Amino acid sequence: MRSHDPGHMSTTPLASFPPVEEWDDWMEYDAAAWPKKVERKYMLVPTTCFNCEAACGLMAYVDKATMKIQRLEGNPHHPGSRGKNCAKGPATINQINDPERILYPMKRVGPRGSGQFERTNWDEVLETFAARIRRALLEDRHNEIMYHVGRPGDDGFMLRVLQSWGLDAHNSHTNVCSAAARLGYTLWSGADRPSPDHENAKFILLLSSHLETGHYFIPHAQRIVEGQARGAKMCVIDVRLSNTATRADWWLAPWPGTEAMLLLAFAHVILQERLYDRVFLEQWVNWREFLAAMCPDAEVTFDRFIEELVSHYAFATPEAAEVECGVPAQTIREVAVEIGRAGHGLASHVWRNAASGNLGGWQVARCLQLLSVLTGAVGTRGGTNLNTDNKFVPPPFLKPAPQNVWNELLYPLEYPLAHHELSFLLPHMLLSGRGRLDTYFTRVYNPVWTNPDGLLWEKVLLDESLIGLHAALTPVWNETAQYADYVLPMGNAAERHDLMSQETHAAKWISFRQPVLRVAHDRLGNLTGHTWETNPGEVWEEDEFWIELSWRIDPDGTLGIRKHYESPYRAGEKVTIDEYYRWIFENSVPGLPAEAERSGLTPMGYMRKFGAFLVESDAYEGHLAPLDADKLDGSTTRDDGTICRDDAPIGVMVGGGDGQACVGFNTPSRRMEIYSATLADWGWTQDTLPGYIRSHIHRDRMDPDAGEYVLIPTFRLPTLIHTRSANAKWLYELSNTNPVWIHPEDAERIGVQTTDLIRIATRIGHFVNKVWVTEGMRPGVLACSHHLGRWRLNDTTPTDRWASAKVERVEIAPGEFRFRRVEGIRPYKSADPDSGRIWWTDGGVHQNLTFPVQPDPISGMHCWHQQVTATPARSDDHYGDVVVDTNKSMAVYQEWLALTKPAPGPDGLRRPLWFARVARPTPEAYTVK
Numbered sequence: 025m026r027s028h029d030p031g032h033m034s035t036t037p038l039a040s041f042p043p044v045e046e047w048d049d050w051m052e053y054d055a056a057a058w059p060k061k062v063e064r065k066y067m068l069v070p071t072t073c074f075n076c077e078a079a080c081g082l083m084a085y086v087d088k089a090t091m092k093i094q095r096l097e098g099n100p101h102h103p104g105s106r107g108k109n110c111a112k113g114p115a116t117i118n119q120i121n122d123p124e125r126i127l128y129p130m131k132r133v134g135p136r137g138s139g140q141f142e143r144t145n146w147d148e149v150l151e152t153f154a155a156r157i158r159r160a161l162l163e164d165r166h167n168e169i170m171y172h173v174g175r176p177g178d179d180g181f182m183l184r185v186l187q188s189w190g191l192d193a194h195n196s197h198t199n200v201c202s203a204a205a206r207l208g209y210t211l212w213s214g215a216d217r218p219s220p221d222h223e224n225a226k227f228i229l230l231l232s233s234h235l236e237t238g239h240y241f242i243p244h245a246q247r248i249v250e251g252q253a254r255g256a257k258m259c260v261i262d263v264r265l266s267n268t269a270t271r272a273d274w275w276l277a278p279w280p281g282t283e284a285m286l287l288l289a290f291a292h293v294i295l296q297e298r299l300y301d302r303v304f305l306e307q308w309v310n311w312r313e314f315l316a317a318m319c320p321d322a323e324v325t326f327d328r329f330i331e332e333l334v335s336h337y338a339f340a341t342p343e344a345a346e347v348e349c350g351v352p353a354q355t356i357r358e359v360a361v362e363i364g365r366a367g368h369g370l371a372s373h374v375w376r377n378a379a380s381g382n383l384g385g386w387q388v389a390r391c392l393q394l395l396s397v398l399t400g401a402v403g404t405r406g407g408t409n410l411n412t413d414n415k416f417v418p419p420p421f422l423k424p425a426p427q428n429v430w431n432e433l434l435y436p437l438e439y440p441l442a443h444h445e446l447s448f449l450l451p452h453m454l455l456s457g458r459g460r461l462d463t464y465f466t467r468v469y470n471p472v473w474t475n476p477d478g479l480l481w482e483k484v485l486l487d488e489s490l491i492g493l494h495a496a497l498t499p500v501w502n503e504t505a506q507y508a509d510y511v512l513p514m515g516n517a518a519e520r521h522d523l524m525s526q527e528t529h530a531a532k533w534i535s536f537r538q539p540v541l542r543v544a545h546d547r548l549g550n551l552t553g554h555t556w557e558t559n560p561g562e563v564w565e566e567d568e569f570w571i572e573l574s575w576r577i578d579p580d581g582t583l584g585i586r587k588h589y590e591s592p593y594r595a596g597e598k599v600t601i602d603e604y605y606r607w608i609f610e611n612s613v614p615g616l617p618a619e620a621e622r623s624g625l626t627p628m629g630y631m632r633k634f635g636a637f638l639v640e641s642d643a644y645e646g647h648l649a650p651l652d653a654d655k656l657d658g659s660t661t662r663d664d665g666t667i668c669r670d671d672a673p674i675g676v677m678v679g680g681g682d683g684q685a686c687v688g689f690n691t692p693s694r695r696m697e698i699y700s701a702t703l704a705d706w707g708w709t710q711d712t713l714p715g716y717i718r719s720h721i722h723r724d725r726m727d728p729d730a731g732e733y734v735l736i737p738t739f740r741l742p743t744l745i746h747t748r749s750a751n752a753k754w755l756y757e758l759s760n761t762n763p764v765w766i767h768p769e770d771a772e773r774i775g776v777q778t779t780d781l782i783r784i785a786t787r788i789g790h791f792v793n794k795v796w797v798t799e800g801m802r803p804g805v806l807a808c809s810h811h812l813g814r815w816r817l818n819d820t821t822p823t824d825r826w827a828s829a830k831v832e833r834v835e836i837a838p839g840e841f842r843f844r845r846v847e848g849i850r851p852y853k854s855a856d857p858d859s860g861r862i863w864w865t866d867g868g869v870h871q872n873l874t875f876p877v878q879p880d881p882i883s884g885m886h887c888w889h890q891q892v893t894a895t896p897a898r899s900d901d902h903y904g905d906v907v908v909d910t911n912k913s914m915a916v917y918q919e920w921l922a923l924t925k926p927a928p929g930p931d932g933l934r935r936p937l938w939f940a941r942v943a944r945p946t947p948e949a950y951t952v953k
């Protein structure tokens with residue numbers, strides 16, 4: 025089932041890489057001195073990329089003469105990335121050397137948003153925030169403190185901090201990202217993400233562009249290529265001809281929002297052709313609950329379940345799907361048969377894409393997982409694992425108790441099943457009088473630019489009665505940081521500590537992010553007190569910042585906070601960052617101490633040297649793991665093999681009465697739940713099975729003759745980061761424009777050609793962009809990539825000038841604003857001579873400000889796709905214009921809010937107890953008082 029094979033060596037070493045024994049003193053000739061042979065000596069220090077969530081390994085080359093980082097490459101000892109990176113990894117060096125980066129903590133001195141800041145120091149920052157937070161805690165204003173993260177980049181450090189303070193304060197970006205797909209997966213198994221084993225697959229089914237940008241991009245892309253080289257076939261479902269689709273055997277471009285119907289048509293064929301895995305279904309699916317709920321009078325047999333399933337999905341014929349989705353029935357049949365024949369070798373993945381675009385998008389993930397369940401490809405070699413079986417999060421010392429408080433600004437009553445916090449509705453809730461914030465931290469988060477309805481974010485960030493004090497923890501200035509009271513510079517990938525793991529393939533690993541220069545100085549015996557002492561300027565890292573802040577909030581320990589920051593090695597003294605991670609590596613990572621010893625290192629020394637550790641290889645079929653003997657004590661086993669304690673399922677007996685007691689899946693039934701009693705219990709009786717919900721942008725709602733189209737605004741470019749690539753000059757030299765993709769038929773209907781200007785109008789505003797006419801787009805659908813269209817209002821707190829256009833922001837009518845560019849990207853003087861060589865002028869066009877909030881009533885996910893009107897630009901339109909009428913924002917918010925079915929649910933709960941929650945509160949806090 026699984027083997028334990030700890031170690032650090034990659035299975036596919038690079039053809040050439042400096043040998044480990046030379047990492048402390050590696051010689052290369054200076055390329056810039058060619059043709060002279062000038063020797064340079066380097067120290068190689070591993071770290072972890074911070075430019076997307078894949079956590080690939082990086083190797084920093086520290087010039088020993090200057091003690092500066094010369095460049096970053098891949099780390100061949102990293103089990104996920106295996107020495108490979110995308111363009112964004114090596115571009116970390118741009119971020120380190122960015123001439124416009126924030127080097128010191130800054131404090132606002134003028135009115136909010138005026139761009140007037142002065143340098144302050146870390147001591148003043150810590151004292152200010154510690155006093156404020158301590159007062160809020162003493163006055164029982166716990167819900168007035170909030171931490172809001174964009175890019176997490178760690179596995180739980182902040183959750184521990186917030187719980188140690190007794191707060192329900194963790195907000196994230198997940199509901200503008202992946203919450204819908206996560207809900208779809210959770211309903212099946214309790215695990216919220218897939219972990220496809222692409223490398224060993226026979227058939228790869230993607231609703232995502234993994235070969236260029238997908239979630240866990242580089243770790244997945246290399247394994248997809250390997251899988252294809254071994255003969256795997258691939259189908260990509262995407263309305264846009266992505267680079268990934270060009271490498272597929274089948275590119276299917278359904279009408280956006282109909283993807284679930286297409287997937288059900290595959291299921292229909294698999295059922296009709298009896299290509300399903302009968303043994304897996306009978307053992308592991310909650311078919312008895314299905315029968316009890318769907319046809320209570322039926323005989324409870326597996327054959328009857330199959331009959332009912334066939335009958336239930338009889339509507340999803342390939343012919344019906346052709347009509348609904350616009351994909352030929354013959355092609356649907358062909359792909360479905362290939363999926364069925366792949367059996368346990370079906371690797372599948374959806375990330376964002378259709379799940380994050382549509383009303384009911386969570387059902388896309390649920391229908392995709394239905395195919396894995398039907399074929400029995402759950403956790404198998406070449407199949408699709410659960411993330412919980414391939415991600416490894418080692419716990420630190422002294423876990424804080426769960427907070428006994430519930431923050432309705434995070435999880436409002438209207439969204440009891442939302443997979444994550446309703447983060448993008450925070451301004452709407454504050455403006456509706458549902459709370460206020462005393463102290464607000466944003467961390468690597470730029471909601472004014474990233475979130476829909478960004479001008480409402482601007483509005484609340486400017487209002488000191490709604491947000492008392494705002495600190496932006498960020499490596500760079502951006503559209504949000506300019507409205508903060510404090511701007512606190514935090515390190516990039518080579519300037520901070522974090523520990524990460526991701527479900528990149530059928531294994532478990534950890535990766536250590538390190539402040540490279542601190543480690544290099546330590547190796548030379550120059551020990552450092554704090555990370556900011558070796559980083560550029562006084563750039564710090566969050567880990568040390570939060571330890572210091574927590575200590576100052578509770579200096580005498582009376583609030584019960586301080587004990588969580590006392591060293592596990594030196595009683596009563598403040599923990600150092602070395603000790604924090606040392607304890608984890610010595611106590612929480614199986615196999616690491618032994619492997620370190622074999623290498624003649626301590627566990628901490630091992631991680632400092634290699635940067636990553638493979639905890640387990642070949643991690644498949646976690647549901648077959650044996651149930652702990654102590655859990656079996658006092659348990660009973662039902663006739664159907666369900667093992668129960670106090671009448672609650674805790675596992676499943678496999679192979680009859682004398683068989684193996686297994687943990688099963690993390691659902692109430694311990695089986696995979698095709699029928700969701702949870703959805704029924706919470707009022708969504710029409711949605712209890714994997715199904716098809718017509719999207720808010722269904723084509724019945726569109727009138728092309730009136731210029732109405734669907735806009736897909738979510739596709740990524742492989743070379744840019746959501747809002748953090750503006751400080752990476754190489755990346756903007758590669759990608760600096762985002763025209764609207766239009767099919768030739770639509771271009772003709774609208775009357776535009778490539779490079780013409782087009783006005784795209786949404787319900788609350790419009791933007792003006794250029795046109796790119798391409799047959800790589802489905803007719804009737806427009807697309808525009810995000811990342812681009814960065815702006816700056818001034819040059820004192822500017823979004824980096826490699827990427828931003830200077831704009832004028834004018835209130836053209838009460839509550840209606842226009843952003844118009846007054847200056848494109850142009851060369852400028854700085855410490856980096858390359859800034860004088862900028863040749864590009866565009867920078868692209870922003871779109872998200874013009875999108876109203878559209879929260880899915882079940883998953884809480886913002887449904888990104890937009891119903892728009894596309895017309896040629898008017899004579900007074902300018903390229904890059906963005907116009908928003910904020911008077912309309914709240915009305916759209918209220919419309920979507922009206923679709924919800926608020927808590928309380930069964931037993932007066934705010935949310936099902938079995939659903940995961942970030943920083944989970946006490947069970948008592950789940951009850952609506």
Ligand code: SF4
Pocket residue numbers: 073074075076077078079080105108109110111112113114240241242243
């Ligand atoms: S895929 Fe690229 S950006 Fe993401 S972690 Fe890997 S190297 Fe960094």
